[in-house]
Amino acid sequence: MSGVCGIIHLDGEPVDRGVLERMANQAAYRGPGGVHYHCEGAVGIACLSLDTTADGSGACRPVIARGHSLVFAADARLDNRDECAEVFLVHSAEISSGVGAAEGPPSDAELMLGALLHDGERGPAFLIGDFAYALWDESRRELRLARDGMGMRSLYYKVESKRILFATEIKQILAVGGVPRKLNEQAVAWYLAGMQVPAGCVFYEGIEEVKPGEEVVIDSQTRVRQRIFWRPDPDNRIRYRDEREYADHLRELLVEAMRCRLRARSPVGVSLSGGMDSATIASIAGWLGERGEDVPAIRAYSWAFTDFPECDERANIYRITDRYQIPTHEIPAEETYPLVDYAAYTPHEDDPFTSMFQAFIARGVSTALADRAAVMFYGFRGDMMGGGNVSDVPGMLRAGLFGDARGELARLSRKFSFSKVSTISHYVLRPVASDLIPRQFIISGRRASQRLRPLVTREHHGEDRAIRVGPAERAVEHVRESFLRRAGLPLCDPVSLEAETWPGSAGRQRYVHVFSPLVMRGVMYAERLCAGYGIGFADPWSDRRIAEFMLACPQHWISRSTEVKRLPRHAMQGIMPPDAIKASRKVSPEPFYLHALREKAYDNVIDLMTGSCCAELGYIDEVALRERFERFKRGDAPVFDLWSTLSLEIWLRRYWS
Template structure:
């Protein structure tokens, strides 16, 4: 199992084997003092063995708990894993919820003959397991479990169904039958008989509301939280990297890091790795990138887009064995991470979750009215009318009347019936409901029926606990399965290059704060990502605050589809494994693709099928 993922252990592999219990710890320690090392923590007098792949952010809460040094070695500073274990022992059932940071851990209690597994609330580290008669296997990656004798390789068609419906595969769905994934904030306990108990140890409070007298207080608080999130993740060896674009999310991260260093805090210097476009100048963001980089004296490694067209170079477009999810922009990620590894970067910073934390087009006109911001609400409605090409009356109905009625009648049968009859954007003919509404026409209806996807996605079922529409929509954004997969993917691809992964926007404290905020303070049509921008006052250069804004790199993908990778894509659609297994109609898929290439049809969501086809051909 360990040999399948040796890239996760550049700082060594340690084993604990005692009787029927074996644990392999592969260490990718990015800290300057060894406190992030992954190694077994043994407490023999209590019959405990603990191992964690983790970065603990609230070490100070655990420091007074006298951790037992590993293997009897006296050390001045305890490792994150040692501190985590003692928090769990002292805090009991509340222990997992009191751990802040990115983590996945396993705890073997020999006295109780119980195995405890847990994963952090934002799903930044992975943990999989398989329960068999007389044996339990657990690992960071699915491929480790597949390496064990006697583990079958059977495709989970329900996971495939989710993937073909907009790549919204929910946490817990694994592409191999018989293997399970811990969900974010889940603790699983397995006893000696192989019986499993599961609980969610943390969830944001849907009743929590923040009401500050001064609007500026929201921005100040976000600034404090983002600064602390960056500071925690900067507990790393020199240097660290940032995937810097011209958008709000990564520029906020880079600016806070640069500001901390200017303030004299002992944080490592940062290098930027940026995508630059010459053939497609409409995608180029160098102006904003260098506004930030020059201000903070941050060297920039430019990755030319011309070397990163999707699906052109096979070596840059390979999925992982665990699942078919990978980015259409993976060539850029691979080239930037290879450069970072050559520069001996310890941790790469991303701003991936910033879009859903502070953007996502969550409108809250009712909230503005209820707070007495009548002029602001009217301006927002006018902007929404222009953006959507709706009449003022239609915009008023969609963005004010319907949401207010939904909030007033939240949870009632009448509301559900009304919402079904007045779905935004519906035509008179009935629409498909649930995840299958995202499937393209070439996906086989028979397969989707066989896959047995539910009518209500799990994240939407969880969001039903939120009584108001705006925070409910924000919850769906923050915990979107697509976003969760992106977090897991980013951690995995950075580990493949021997680099740690950090996303300050995926800090639990920030998520809790944003969900409790009035959503009209967070984002608006008039001022996109307004709260994040305002939080940067005094940190980011003034000229950058107003100019930053992400430009979509989609044109490079469309150029690949129509020209650069056209023949490769046709090859993927010929004698397709997806068609052979009954997932798609090959003739319909090719016809739709050719219409798009000729300009006779709009763009469509082809990537789920292409990524699945590549994965099936490589691993099945």
């Protein structure tokens, strides 16, 4: 929401304030509450404040600890303020936000610095919330950069021989003289292989990303040390006597996650569909208000489909908004067709990731801005936390739930048209066999396969081509084999490799869901879009406490093929209207998108495929792409996975032509 940027000259040369201002101006929309500078000798830091709180505690300003020679800047929303306040009191006399700081409670940034002063090593893990921060220690001549474990705020840096640059957005770093613009083709390959660009992989060579849950320390000799300060504990297991206790625990966490994010000026908005994820957000906000808690008024912004009734969720939306008397603004879907006006909805300069439904999301945010909403709420990670195709039949059998296991297998067999033998093999025997193999052997084997990748080739049509294995398998057929080989994607996604430390096949699947790079990029995209309108962004489902809980739970309680999002449904009993819980389901707007490709935006799609930058750079075969699209137009081939190519093309034309 807010933003930070800075320059550290390691040779002692004074920072040119004009250069720092140029960095800040590149993201000026993040500073509607003002831009605050600390420019002292070789250190320059700017804080762009987008404070959505009513008491000013979310202000973004440089924080100074004079006795320790520290300068601190944070784009943050701190959730465990009470715990941090206890340690802040010990150091409060040493900490100052400088001239012009508002009277009132300590800011989130001040409390965070107090926690870091109290325990520099364990301090980052102690902080709970959405944050990215920079801490310059003059006495040690080192810079510390860190980012919250769920990746809700972004932070990038560039280390040069005589200076360090850091910023919330890449384009702020690019605004500095002498910073080259060179495309990172491996990031492009990840993007064309299912848009699963892993954390730490940046589209600009020479610029680095602080990973979620990571602290980066850069010293005066430009040595860089990285450490992960938070990651869920694979040994943490929760075992309750019955299912209701799991539901009660999740309910407590969801309510607390909402309370933390409702520390905002009134009103706030929620992008509301008829599914469980956003419906949970709206229902808890309404429920808290009914109980007399001091929460802002909430307004809903929802898609209204007329031409595609199969996509319309208004019946369930109004079950919730009528129950809690939430004003609802309908956004006509037919006014938000994808790609009809793609020039108005280009990706951000930092990377090509954008939603195929960006026109709707932007309309929702701009409408919320007109209503003076301080924060926009989304439920992006709800599917990953409580849904997804994670089946835990072995867990049911171990728990003695034989009837449930039998029903789950029958449902899976029908859903995927498997025979009984194939279903048992896929959902029972294979997971059990996988769990019997020591995890260190699996991890060692996967790492060895990465080293052998250059040897995995074959002859095809006279050309030496890499076999599509691992992430490259996700790349659609028009992506050139030569490009995939040149980019050198590994044989395994980093998040899948991390998941191998997790016990249980279903637990590993849930880990991959929760920390999906695609969802991570989606969250970052939405945060940037909201910031562009001067509105805060919140996703209660992306709370690290919920992630820890979901990963520690027996997976067979969370979701099943026979009852998708079983645990969230049970957790919301008594808060969400019963008929809304029963009717909530996953509704895909895919027909709306495909109609846009075939009809409404057909000419624009053809234009994006003609004289393609992607083809010119050797990423795709333009002829193969056109042929595939024409087959789709005739109804002979699916093309839902075309979005990565189209959005990349828009981005390349806008920023690289």
